[in-house]
């Protein structure tokens with residue numbers, strides 16, 4: 001006989017309290033046991049069968065998969081802040097709730113990782129570590145590995161959501177930086193608190209020493225940084241991307257880095273993730289450059305952030321099943 005318990009599918013093992021929260025509710029929780037991404041075929045089966053899916057940002061819910069969903073599917077709870085992996089229009093047409101996990105813990109983790117990249121590039125930490133390990137250090141040298149200090153430099157933040165705000169907070173309060181920002185809307189009280197100045201994207205790119213991206217991936221933000229917009233940036237400026245890879249035209253950035261027309265690129269997200277060669281035929285490669293520091297999409301990989309994401313992802317499902325509107329509902 002078919003169980004009447006709500007059925008939840010978790011697409012991959014996640015850390016934190018979420019899974020036990022769902023089990024405690026008495027739901028039937030099926031966990032895809034392997035620590036790999038599930039196939040689109042398995043995802044298509046899941047949308048036909050389950051009441052709720054706890055998904056990862058690597059699970060692509062396109063219109064084809066969502067159109068195959070049965071009427072029992074009420075919610076897709078994405079274990080992420082970003083939800084560009086889900087076709088929101090298609091979910092809306094099927095009346096499936098989509099929810100995500102924004103929270104202070106994730107904003108803190110991503111803001112701190114943004115600064116880890118900024119500091120590593122401006123103080124040449126990765127290069128310095130490699131130098132020291134290679135036993136090239138032969139005595140104090142006043143000209144060795146000179147970088148830039150951040151105080152007085154101008155940070156340009158594109159996208160003033162919670163993460164963008166966390167980055168500005170650290171820039172102003174921690175490092176005495178000046179801040180320019182651009183967003184769809186202006187925030188006068190935030191401007192007052194941090195001395196942040198609202199400018200057009202064009203002026204931001206022209207005037208900033210460090211440009212940090214904190215917008216979601218949307219058709220309007222895809223390749224926001226491209227050959228043309230890169231030309232606006234200062235020659236020694238640094239670009240930071242802890243948002244989504246395709247916001248940056250990686251090939252265009254590689255070319256300006258090779259031509260010494262950009263100071264550096266610090267990235268936690270790749271355009272063709274997980275490949276570091278979006279363009280395998282290109283002669284240039286990210287990994288060849290000291291002016292590039294890349295990390296494998298770990299900006300939110302702290303214990304506190306992972307726990308909070310896990311709890312919120314479960315809450316989104318519990319609230320939906322209990323007939324409430326999830327607090328972190330997108331649609």
Ligand code: GLV
Pocket residue numbers: 057079080081082083243300
């Ligand atoms: C991670 O990239 C997230 O969107 O949470």
Ligand code: GLV
Pocket residue numbers: 081102103107160161162163164214
């Ligand atoms: C994340 O919470 C954001 O709004 O940027």
